[in-house]
Amino acid sequence: MRHALVFSLVAALLGGCASHANVDPNGIWINQNAIDAAAKGVSLRQALLANGLILEWHVNTVASQASYSNGFEQGEGKLMADTPGKWTVDFYGSHSEALQLKGDELLQSASDNGPQQSFVKPKTTLDPAAPPGTAFEEALYGAYMGGNWKIVEGPGTGSVVHFAANGQLDGIEGLDRYALCLAGDCAAMSGEYDSMWMEKNQQGNAYIFKRDGNTLEILEAVNQAKADDMPDLHPGARRWLLKK
Structure with missing residues (x-):
């Protein structure tokens, strides 16, 4: 019985190693x-x-x-x-x-x-032709922005908003795409603040947003830089307040 138990443990360990290999x-x-x-x-x-x-x-x-x-x-x-x-x-x-x-x-x-x-x-299969970074972006968008959001303040109050994992946006009038700022120029322009871009037909604006649990506050992005300098975006007036 003891030999059988030892054999079973060894087999389990080898099986675990094989699965990792x-x-x-x-x-x-x-x-x-x-x-x-x-x-x-x-x-x-x-x-x-x-x-x-x-x-x-x-x-x-x-x-x-x-x-x-x-x-x-x-x-x-x-x-x-x-x-x-x-x-x-x-x-x-x-x-x-x-x-x-x-x-x-x-x-x-x-x-x-x-x-x-x-x-x-x-966890999801990606189009082989998708640009580098797309897999992370879609997984992040689904986890961070997914679900039903309701506008409780701002234009369209009462509407339900959906931020899709592929960047599509539904529920805010005049907008149908969004992109979260992860790094690079947009991060340099917004500094310590989180920012996103929202648009329709490739026409849109950058916004500052604040996330606190199930609350998402989207604010106007005010540029405090001089005309010839790189934009320096800061929170302005609140545009929308959404709750999940």
Whole structure:
């Protein structure tokens, strides 16, 4: 009986190791920790900054390539195998990053460029032709903006608003698309504040927003910069107040 029990434990351990070894490193990996932090209904900027700089990895062992997205720009490097389950991504001499599989996660080791980060495969299938960063963006939009929002103050009071994971917007008259600011120029222009772009027929405006649990406050973005300087956006008058 004792031998049978020992055999069962060994088999279970080997089975667990085999299941991890069979995880396919190829494909898209997203920063789920950043999404989970934001989904609690907090500041998007703070959630992203607290959970690393890289939002998405694309790994292709066949082509020996790996690329990342930080929400604004992409970087592509040469993927080189180290020991089984570990790789180095060389960004053509500028810097390198170390990746490894651990269970069902892809880990990016801590480096001079940032802390250790972990990534998982997205739950939904993505169009192969989609731009880099789309998988993270859609997962974030679904978790952070998804659900039924009701306008309690502002134009269209009483209407139900839907922010779709693909950026479509329904329920606010005169608007049908939105995009959250994740990084880059829009983040530099809005500084410490969260911002989004809303439009219809490619005509729209930037807005400052404040998220507090099930409350979403959307405010006018007031530019305090001089005419020749980069825009410096600050919260203005409240345009809409929505509750989930």
